[in-house]
Amino acid sequence: xxxxxxxxxxxxxxxxxxxxxxxxxxxxxxxxxxxxxxxxxxxxxxxxxxxxxxxxxxxxxxxxxxxxxxxxxxxxxxxxxxxxxxxxxxxxxxxxxxxxxxxxxxxxxxxxxxxxxxxxxxxxxxxxxxxxxxxxxxxxxxxxxxxxxxxxxxxxxxxxxxxxxxxxxxxxxxxxxxxxxxxxxxxxxxxxxxxxxxxxxxxxxxxxxxxxxxxxxxxxxxxxxxxxxxxxxxxxxxxx
Amino acid sequence: xxxxxxxxxxxxxxxxxxxxxxxxxxxxxxxxxxxxxxxxxxxxxxxxxxxxxxxxxxxxxxxxxxxxxxxxxxxxxxxxxxxxxxxxxxxxxxxxxxxxxxxxxxxxxxxxxxxxxxxxxxxxxxxxxxxxxxxxxxxxxxxxxxxxxxxxxxxxxxxxxxxxxxxxxxxxxxxxxxxxxxxxxxxxxxxxxxxxxxxxxxxxxxxxxxxxxxxxxxxxxxxxxxxxxxxxxxxxxxxxxxxxxxxxxxxxxxxxxxxxxxxxxxxxxxxxxxxxxxxxxxxxxxxxxxxxxxxxxxxxxxxxxxxxxxxxxxxxxxxxxxxxxxxxxxxxxxxxxxxxxxxxxxxxxxxxxxxxxxxxxxxxxxxxxxxxxxxxxxxxxxxxxxxxxxxxxxxxxxxxxxxxxxxxxxxxxxxxxxxxxxxxxxxxxxxxxxxxxxxxxxxxxxxxxxxxxxxxxxxxxxxxxxxxxxxxxxxxxxxxxxxxxxxxxxxxxxxx
Numbered sequence: 249x250x251x252x253x254x255x256x257x258x259x260x261x262x263x264x265x266x267x268x269x270x271x272x273x274x275x276x277x278x279x280x281x282x283x284x285x286x287x288x289x290x291x292x293x294x295x296x297x298x299x300x301x302x303x304x305x306x307x308x309x310x311x312x313x314x315x316x317x318x319x320x321x322x323x324x325x326x327x328x329x330x331x332x333x334x335x336x337x338x339x340x341x342x343x344x345x346x347x348x349x350x351x352x353x354x355x356x357x358x359x360x361x362x363x364x365x366x367x368x369x370x371x372x373x374x375x376x377x378x379x380x381x382x383x384x385x386x387x388x389x390x391x392x393x394x395x396x397x398x399x400x401x402x403x404x405x406x407x408x409x410x411x412x413x414x415x416x417x418x419x420x421x422x423x424x425x426x427x428x429x430x431x432x433x434x435x436x437x438x439x440x441x442x443x444x445x446x447x448x449x450x451x452x453x454x455x456x457x458x459x460x461x462x463x464x465x466x467x468x469x470x471x472x473x474x475x476x477x478x479x480x481x482x483x484x485x486x487x488x
Numbered sequence: 489x490x491x492x493x494x495x496x497x498x499x500x501x502x503x504x505x506x507x508x509x510x511x512x513x514x515x516x517x518x519x520x521x522x523x524x525x526x527x528x529x530x531x532x533x534x535x536x537x538x539x540x541x542x543x544x545x546x547x548x549x550x551x552x553x554x555x556x557x558x559x560x561x562x563x564x565x566x567x568x569x570x571x572x573x574x575x576x577x578x579x580x581x582x583x584x585x586x587x588x589x590x591x592x593x594x595x596x597x598x599x600x601x602x603x604x605x606x607x608x609x610x611x612x613x614x615x616x617x618x619x620x621x622x623x624x625x626x627x628x629x630x631x632x633x634x635x636x637x638x639x640x641x642x643x644x645x646x647x648x649x650x651x652x653x654x655x656x657x658x659x660x661x662x663x664x665x666x667x668x669x670x671x672x673x674x675x676x677x678x679x680x681x682x683x684x685x686x687x688x689x690x691x692x693x694x695x696x697x698x699x700x701x702x703x704x705x706x707x708x709x710x711x712x713x714x715x716x717x718x719x720x721x722x723x724x725x726x727x728x729x730x731x732x733x734x735x736x737x738x739x740x741x742x743x744x745x746x747x748x749x750x751x752x753x754x755x756x757x758x759x760x761x762x763x764x765x766x767x768x769x770x771x772x773x774x775x776x777x778x779x780x781x782x783x784x785x786x787x788x789x790x791x792x793x794x795x796x797x798x799x800x801x802x803x804x805x806x807x808x809x810x811x812x813x814x815x816x817x818x819x820x821x822x823x824x825x826x827x828x829x830x831x832x833x834x835x836x837x838x839x840x841x842x843x844x845x846x847x848x849x850x851x852x853x854x855x856x857x858x859x860x861x862x863x864x865x866x867x868x869x870x871x872x873x874x875x876x877x878x879x880x881x882x883x884x885x886x887x888x889x890x891x892x893x894x895x896x897x898x899x900x901x902x903x904x905x906x907x908x909x910x911x912x913x914x915x916x917x918x919x920x921x922x923x924x925x926x927x928x929x930x931x932x933x934x935x936x937x938x939x940x941x942x943x944x945x946x947x948x949x950x951x952x953x954x955x956x957x958x959x960x961x962x963x964x965x966x967x968x969x970x971x972x973x974x975x976x977x978x979x980x981x982x983x984x
Contacts, residue, residue: 278703280983282727285707289616289724291583298576361617362584366724370984444984451706452575453685457568461682466693 254432255417259410262439269442270450283448289362297356301349304342305378308385311339312399316407319400326397335396336389343386350378370444377437384430392424403431490765491788491799493808493951494676494696494839495734495758496817497748498827499669500939501845502898503755506667508532508628510747510756514671517735517746523725523982525590525615528627529732530747532669535882536643536657537630539668541586544718545644545831551580552716553679553834554772561773561835566683566714575685580713584724588625590615616724633665640665648881657875664873666845668882669755671747672719672732673830673838674698676763676786677772680731683714688729694953695760696839697734702980705729716834726982740953748948757942759815759949760808761839762788762799772835777887779832786837787822790815811951816938817841824927824935826894828883844879844891846898869895897925901939904932 274281287294315322326332354375357363388395402419409416420431441447514530533539547553551565563570565580593610601608614621630639646654657664674691678698681689688704689711691697700711700720707727711720720731735745743749748756763786771782788795790812799809812818820827820843827841869876869892876888876895884890900921907913922932938946 277978277983279726279728279978279980282705282707282983284727284983285709285722286724287578287581287709288584288712288722291577291581295577295579302576361619365617366982368982368984447983448706451686453572453687453706453708455687456571456685459687462678463681463684463687463690464693465690 251417251421254428255406255420256410256415258432258439259415259435262435263410265439265443266441270447273442273447274450281447281451282445284366284445286363286366289366290356290360293352293356293359297349297352299349300345301353304344304346304349305382307342308339308346311342311396315396315399316404319404322396322400326394326400332394332397336393339396340386340389343382343389347382347386350375350382354379373440374444374446377433377440380433381430381437384426384433387426388430392426489788489795489798491762491795491802491804492693492696492765493799493804493812494761494763495674495739495950496696496761496815496821496839496841497671498757498817498820498841498843500755500757500820500827500843501666501668502843502847503753503939504532504667504669504845505753506532506534506631507752509750509752510669511627513746513750514732518733519730521725522615523723524721524730526584526587526627527721527723527730529719529721529730530669530671531627532667533628534630534632534634534640534665535668536640536646536665536878537633538639538642538644539630540588540627541582541718542625543642543644544582544716547716547834549580550582550716550718551713552718553714553836554677556773556835559773561677561769563679563683563714564716566679566710571683571685571708571710574710575708578709578713581709581722582712582718584616585624588627588629589621589623591621591623594620633663645878645881648886649875649877653875653877657873657878666847666874668830668842669747670717670719670830671840672698672734673717673836673840674732674734675839676765676768676837677835679714679716679834679836680711680720683710684708685710689720689731692736695736695739695951697736697739698731699733699736700729700731702726702728702730716831716836717838726980728980739950742950742952744944744948744950754942754947757816757820757938757947759817760790760812760951761815761817761821762790762795762804762809762812764788768837772837776833776885779835779885780828780883780887780890783829783832783837784822784825787818789822790818805951808951811949814949816942816947816949819934819938824897824931826897826935828890828894830883831885832883833885842883843898844883844894845874846895846902869899893925897927897935900925900927901932901935904929905936 326335357367357371357375402423406415406417406420420428437446441450510530511528511532515528519525519527519529528540531540539545543549544552547564553564554561555564566574591612591614594613595610598608598610611620612623613619633640641658649657674697676696678689678691681691681698684705685708686704686706688701688706690699690701692699705728707722707729709722709729711729711731712718712722714720715731720729722728723730735743735747738745738749744758748758767786771779771786774782790796790799790809796809800806817827821841827843829838829841832838872895876891877886879891879895880886880888903913903918903921907915907918922929927935
């Protein structure tokens with residue numbers, strides 16, 4: 249019963265909130281979607297905190313994603329002890345990097361009067377979630393090591409079963425508490441995305457890479473948005 | 489030829505008295521909100537001076553604008569690679585202390601303070617932290633040179649003039665200054681638009697106003713770096729960028745922008761300029777000394793039949809064409825060649841033009857007496873108090889010939905008026921002078937009239953916005969009961 253809630257109920261609730269909540273927030277309250285950068289108020293420490301945290305956490309996210317998407321390749325790759333060791337050490341390093349980052353960012357929030365003023369309750373929730381996630385991850389990396397190998401065997405099938413709507417959590421339920429905590433807080437994190445500033449990673453501006461630099465909008469045709477160079481596409485202006 | 493229309497402006501610096509009324513009108517209308525208190529979409533600076541934010545002109549600090557890289561232009565501190573690379577932390581973004589920390593006063597203390605031997609005081613209270621603070625600076629802290637080495641001596645443009653000229657400039661009896669009111673330039677090649685990773689900033693096709701879509705802005709803050717004039721601001725409360733909107737809700741209803749409407753010195757002119765969008769690239773990429781000349785080529789003669797034909801093909805309405813033909817901006821900028829863009833070397837092709845100041849330039853001190861009339865007319869221009877090279881650093885990308893031409897024309901108009909009103913000038917010499925600057929008596933009279941005696945309708949020629957055809961110039965406006973009319977039906981509160 250307890251396991252049903254943690255490993256089936258929570259994941260589905262979180263994913264539902266994540267998908268539906270994000271879409272609703274993006275569509276109905278677009279103004280609220282922002283990185284909420286505080287660089288204007290404090291820049292020097294942000295440089296270290298933000299870089300360390302983001303580089304660490306983004307790399308780890310993609311590490312987890314690869315383990316989930318290509319479990320077989322990961323198993324065969326980590327079959328060799330040297331390669332396994334390299335992966336383990338670099339994962340640990342990125343974990344420590346993000347821990348350093350998040351601790352720096354929390355210190356920054358507390359140390360600067362200007363930042364205290366704009367820190368919301370949800371920001372505190374985000375800090376707690378991230379801290380839990382990073383510390384439990386580091387704990388696992390040290391005490392339940394070789395995760396890059398066993399993740400692909402035990403956790404990837406569980407995650408896959410969730411996405412295939414036939415959840416099987418037997419393997420997970422037998423795992424140590426640290427791993428259960430890491431999984432639980434990960435799903436809470438996912439579910440909290442639409443309710444916090446975490447939403448900002450969903451609007452990472454990939455489109456910028458392919459779009460033209462200049463943007464001209466003609467209001468007589470709302471649907472047509474053109475760059476300054478391709479004037480003749482679309483309809484001609486009816487009024488000025 | 490791809491003809492488009494642009495709302496452009498001219499600020500006549502000889503007429504600016506530095507009263508900051510424009511700044512206050514703008515502040516009260518638009519930026520009197522939490523998170524926006526530190527923004528001055530319109531500000532007035534004293535030149536020489538460091539400006540607001542401090543040393544904004546120094547692109548080695550802020551990396552704004554474009555730079556020429558052999559045959560193409562690139563953004564100096566932003567762009568696709570740098571923008572996405574610096575998204576976690578923007579290394580060239582000014583901090584709040586580069587602007588100033590906004591404050592109010594604890595006025596209630598004046599009433600609530602218990603009886604004591606001392607008079608109650610209203611302490612300054614920070615509008616960011618809400619705590620008492622020590623005021624260290626403000627947006628116009630360099631007003632009237634400010635008298636300390638911190639401001640005028642730190643002017644970024646001084647690096648473009650010689651040491652001797654600087655010394656001469658700052659001798660106490662030589663000390664001179666002029667005011668520089670600044671708003672967003674609504675550029676033709678806007679670097680803020682190009683730098684925005686979210687694509688939230690855009691140029692409005694109909695009138696060329698550059699706007700930030702508040703619903704699309706994600707606070708990546710690249711525009712703050714990219715605008716070389718530092719006229720995009722980051723609202724620390726809402727997490728969105730904001731900038732001067734040229735009072736478009738006023739313009740669309742035929743009213744002048746608040747800063748222009750309130751201008752006490754009547755220094756401001758606003759009108760339509762027709763331009764050829766195909767020529768923007770060539771102008772923006774030209775050599776530094778040709779930047780101004782090539783920018784002037786972009787603007788088209790609204791009376792030429794070919795231009796009118798092309799404009800109509802592009803859907804520009806007859807009303808707008810008529811406004812362009814009456815445009816005071818076209819007269820100052822193209823016809824008379826009196827107004828120049830501020831810092832054209834940033835290569836954004838700004839649409840705000842300045843008539844450089846003649847008065848502080850021409851005045852001279854000899855034997856302790858102030859002389860304003862040079863014996864030799866154009867001789868005075870070479871020996872100015874505010875060096876030509878300084879003006880050239882501001883208005884012509886260091887091309888001194890352009891500045892000299894403008895000052896000579898302004899001087900010739902003065903001599904013409906002297907002849908008209910007093911008549912003590914040598915007529916033949918005046919004819920020679922007018923001929924040399926290429927101005928007829930009629931044109932000189934027109935310049936004088938539009939400078940000194942214009943009516944409101946001559947200063948501001950606003951084309952009708954044709955809302956009946958465009959329905960609304962901005963999406964969603966007015967379609968929801970109780971909304972603000974600017975496309976917003978949510979309170980602009982800080983996101984979670």
